[in-house]
Amino acid sequence: MKRISRSGIGTTAGFGLAAFSRDELDSIHYATLQILQDTGIKVLSENALEIFHGGGCEIERFEGYGIVKIPSYVVEECVFWAPRTIVYDARNPDDDYVAEPNRVGFTTFGGCINVIDPLTRDLRRATKKDCGDIARVCDHLDEICVAERVVNSTDVPEGTLSVHNLEAILSNTGKHIFLGADSPRALSVMAELAAVCSGGMDNLRKRPIFTANVCPISPLTLPTNTCDVIIEAARLGVGVMIMPMSLSGGTSSATLAGTLVTHNAEVLSCIVLAQLAKKGLPCTYASTSTILDLRFGTSAIGSPEYGMINATLAKLAQYYRLPSFVGGGASDSKVPDIQSGYEFTLSATMSALAGANIVFGSGVLEQGLTIDYAKIIMDAEMIRMIQIAIKGIELTDEKLAMDVIHEVGPGGAYIAHEHSLLSMRSQSQAKLFDRRSRSDWLEATEGKSIVARAYETAIDILENHQPHPLPDNAPKAMSKIVKEFEKELKGGL
Amino acid sequence: MEELFEKMAEVLIAGKEAEVKSLAQEALDKGAAARDILDKGLLAGMDVVGQRFKAGDLFIPEVLLCARCMHGAMDILKPLLSEADAAGVGTYLIGTVEGDLHDIGKNLVSMMLEGAGFQVIDLGTNITAQQFVEAVKEHKPDILGLSALLTTTMPRMEETIQALKEAGIRDQVKIMAGGAPVTQDFIEKIGGDAYGANAASAVDKAKELVA
Numbered sequence: 110m111k112r113i114s115r116s117g118i119g120t121t122a123g124f125g126l127a128a129f130s131r132d133e134l135d136s137i138h139y140a141t142l143q144i145l146q147d148t149g150i151k152v153l154s155e156n157a158l159e160i161f162h163g164g165g166c167e168i169e170r171f172e173g174y175g176i177v178k179i180p181s182y183v184v185e186e187c188v189f190w191a192p193r194t195i196v197y198d199a200r201n202p203d204d205d206y207v208a209e210p211n212r213v214g215f216t217t218f219g220g221c222i223n224v225i226d227p228l229t230r231d232l233r234r235a236t237k238k239d240c241g242d243i244a245r246v247c248d249h250l251d252e253i254c255v256a257e258r259v260v261n262s263t264d265v266p267e268g269t270l271s272v273h274n275l276e277a278i279l280s281n282t283g284k285h286i287f288l289g290a291d292s293p294r295a296l297s298v299m300a301e302l303a304a305v306c307s308g309g310m311d312n313l314r315k316r317p318i319f320t321a322n323v324c325p326i327s328p329l330t331l332p333t334n335t336c337d338v339i340i341e342a343a344r345l346g347v348g349v350m351i352m353p354m355s356l357s358g359g360t361s362s363a364t365l366a367g368t369l370v371t372h373n374a375e376v377l378s379c380i381v382l383a384q385l386a387k388k389g390l391p392c393t394y395a396s397t398s399t400i401l402d403l404r405f406g407t408s409a410i411g412s413p414e415y416g417m418i419n420a421t422l423a424k425l426a427q428y429y430r431l432p433s434f435v436g437g438g439a440s441d442s443k444v445p446d447i448q449s450g451y452e453f454t455l456s457a458t459m460s461a462l463a464g465a466n467i468v469f470g471s472g473v474l475e476q477g478l479t480i481d482y483a484k485i486i487m488d489a490e491m492i493r494m495i496q497i498a499i500k501g502i503e504l505t506d507e508k509l510a511m512d513v514i515h516e517v518g519p520g521g522a523y524i525a526h527e528h529s530l531l532s533m534r535s536q537s538q539a540k541l542f543d544r545r546s547r548s549d550w551l552e553a554t555e556g557k558s559i560v561a562r563a564y565e566t567a568i569d570i571l572e573n574h575q576p577h578p579l580p581d582n583a584p585k586a587m588s589k590i591v592k593e594f595e596k597e598l599k600g601g602l
Numbered sequence: 603m604e605e606l607f608e609k610m611a612e613v614l615i616a617g618k619e620a621e622v623k624s625l626a627q628e629a630l631d632k633g634a635a636a637r638d639i640l641d642k643g644l645l646a647g648m649d650v651v652g653q654r655f656k657a658g659d660l661f662i663p664e665v666l667l668c669a670r671c672m673h674g675a676m677d678i679l680k681p682l683l684s685e686a687d688a689a690g691v692g693t694y695l696i697g698t699v700e701g702d703l704h705d706i707g708k709n710l711v712s713m714m715l716e717g718a719g720f721q722v723i724d725l726g727t728n729i730t731a732q733q734f735v736e737a738v739k740e741h742k743p744d745i746l747g748l749s750a751l752l753t754t755t756m757p758r759m760e761e762t763i764q765a766l767k768e769a770g771i772r773d774q775v776k777i778m779a780g781g782a783p784v785t786q787d788f789i790e791k792i793g794g795d796a797y798g799a800n801a802a803s804a805v806d807k808a809k810e811l812v813a
Contacts, residue, residue: 153703222753222783263753270754291754332703358663359706403661406710406801478782 110515112506123211123501126462128421134428137366141373142181149176150329150378154336157382164385177378184377187384188429191392195348195432197255198316200306201283201577206254208393208432211464213499214254215457215492217247217485218439218473219287219322221260225445225474227482227564227571235480237262241277242571243472243480248282249574252489252496255467258288258322260480268292268598269591275299275319276587279306283577286319287350287434292334293341296321298594300345305586306579314346320393325353325375327360327398331382339379340386348391350434351379356408357418359401365418372398372418373425380431394426395434397469397477408476410439411448416456423465435460438470438488439477445484445560449474453488454495461495483563490541497537541566603634610639610675611647615654617667619674626675636682640690644672645719652718656802662710669717690719692812695743695775697725697734699758704751707781710801711747718805731758731765738766738775744812747804748794750781759784760792776811780804 129137151174152158158175162168164187167178197206206214224235224243243259258274265273271291278286279302290296299321304313321342323335342349353375355361361368376394383390399408399415409415419435426433437460442448453471460468471488472480502508513528523529541559543550554562606629613621622644629639651668654660680688694715698708705727712722723741725733738746746766748759759779766772779789780798789797796811798804 261753267754267757326703330703356706359710363663401706403663404655404658406662406707476782 110512112511120504121501122503124462124499125211125464126420126424126459128424128463134425137369137373137425138428140370141377142184144329144370144374145179145184145378146181147178148329148374149178150331150374151175152177152331152336154331154333154340156340157331157336160340160382160385164381166381179378179381184381187381188377188431190384190388191380191429191431192389193430195391195393197285197320198318199255199283199285200279200318204284204577206285206467208466210427210430212466213461213464213496214467215438215461215471215495216253216255216287216467216469217243217257217259217471218469218477218480219257219259220289221473221478221480222263223475223479224260225479225481225483227567230564232479234263235260236264237273237277239480240274241281243482243485244278244281245574245576246482246485246567246570248284248576249570250485250489252492253284253471256282256284256286257469258286259472266595266598268295269595271295272298272302272591272594275302276591279303279587280579280584281576287322288319289322289324290338290341293337295594296338296341296347297345298590300347301590302587305583305590308580317347317391320348320350320391322350322352322395323379325351325379327353327355327375328371329375329378331375331378335379336382339383343383343387343390346387346390348393349379349383350393350395351376351383352395352397352434354396354408355398356401357399357414358403359408361398363403365400365414368398368418369421369425372396372422392431393434394422394429394431396422397436397439398422399436407441409441410436410470410473410477411441411452411456413455415439416459419456419465420459420463423460423463426466427464432466434467434469435463435465436470437461437465437468438491439473440484441474441476443475443479445474445481445487445563449484450487450491454491457488457491458495458498461499482567483560486563486566487541487559490539494537494542603629603632603638604642606632606634607639607643607646610643611650614644614647614668614671614675615650617664617671619671622671622675623678626678630678630682636679637687640676640679640683640687640719644675645691648672648717648719652802652805662801665717666713669713672717672719689721691809692720692744693723693741694720694745694747694808695723695725695734695737695741696747696749697729697737698727698749698751699755699762700728700730701758702750702752702755703727704781705749707751707801708747708749711749711780711798711804714801714805715808718809720808731762734762735765735769735771738771739769743775745776745778745808747798747808748777748779750779750784753783756781756783756788759794763793778804778807778811 161177169176247253262273304310307313355372357368402409423433438453438457440449440452472485610625777794778796786797796807
């Protein structure tokens, strides 16, 4: 039988999410322009006010801050200046992550302050050691595409936290790193640390191995540090990831549509500042916005709204042709239980189907306060499942397998056919999840829960995984830089 | 009169400000004492609101609406109350510590406290230890509430308590603290008096402190 070439038919590749038409995205964009132009943004940094003013924005000054009103042409021009696609360069070049449209990768939640100890299972404050240990686990997991500053080193001197975080993470992963900076000065010290690991500042400029996270404060406020870190990042040539956390009903409108608009205005105002400070500075469109649960007063990151908001913001980032880094997979549960699994799957799947470049949220519990090792491992398993699911079902001649169907015929067996041999490895594979028969499961696991097995996996990784090696002199040089920075701050106090 | 108080509590729980006000006026016209209207009508209603909120039946905006009703009626009662009674359950001075601009938690606590009958003085965000000291001297509150969202600003809470000690006024005020990273242990360690795990529990703790 012959099947010759087909002329063009309408096809789709992969499964996606139909959230908003082009017209609807336009409506959000126009609403945002109106907010930026008429309502304005509260800016607390004097340096930033100067830059906005120089870029054609109108400034109204008050005591300690200014209201910046950004004309629509400035917004649109600046968004256009930001790079369209970004490669997140990694210390280990094999881990360079290409954020082309609709390439979907995953990473953990970031900025947690507590950890469930993998050995004692007690909840405790996270330390610098945890910051490094978790980075090492993430380095091992193929399901994690870039490294987040998962927990903060809460055991280090004030003002040096971000510098210690970066030292710990660089030492434990070769992947691109996303993390915030305590101050512009801390950011420049962080660049020194990264330079030591990249063969000098010039190399770092060519291949920046980390991105500076900055957070506007909703509603519509840019604090001094947020602005000054953006300006310093521009000077250093380090990209910025702009992540508001609007809480619908608290710090943004109780309706989700209004929340999208103010969130968008907060991100775009930072992009304007970044581009006015340095044309072409890489800007990542980010979000961890959700609802404020108006019964409990908590930020509900395990809610379906978290998935809805973040998936649509990923669509909005695509509309602006910017790389996106949005929430998906976070949980409000206090322990790595079934609630945390359900919550992970719903919002992570939504953001993935929306084509977000980086879906972040694995490993987290308790409204983003606590990280858990078992959760990171279990979520990685689910990430693999989601990545299979979003690929969709291909309808080529080879995949339709008409010849095979004829050949096997009614009542035949496919399992021994050569076609099965060729296709079998594309099936989803459960490692931690269990698909065996009950008796086999009992034999393989002794009935141990998935959570217990996940902790064991994490401990095994911690004991055995070797991250991409640092240059020989780097550990010593980093430690020296950190110590000098500590001294500098002490002297300044 | 008891019936009138019950009705007042009922319309307050339903969030009907105009009706609460007119019932308060009616009670006054019929000779009820302002203090009784406050205690048996308005605060009795707010107590039910607090219980229902805790049970998860009421949403925060509903609680705030009820609080607004109470304040509407208070405008009528205030001129007739003694200064002590007008201060309500107690005076609560609140602010977010230096270096922290996050205020949603603090605002929530403020509004809930007002609803529970506290007179709240909100200093805002980014308040230095010295500013807290000055404000305590000026307003002489029963309770001082410190808020922080960032772990990096938590040390400012301890410094504020230290500054109050140095100013010799630590014992004149009860100190509470709250915010996502704050824990009971932390409060004990820095020498505070109570910890509010959330807005509702902050109100309960505050009531205990002034009882």
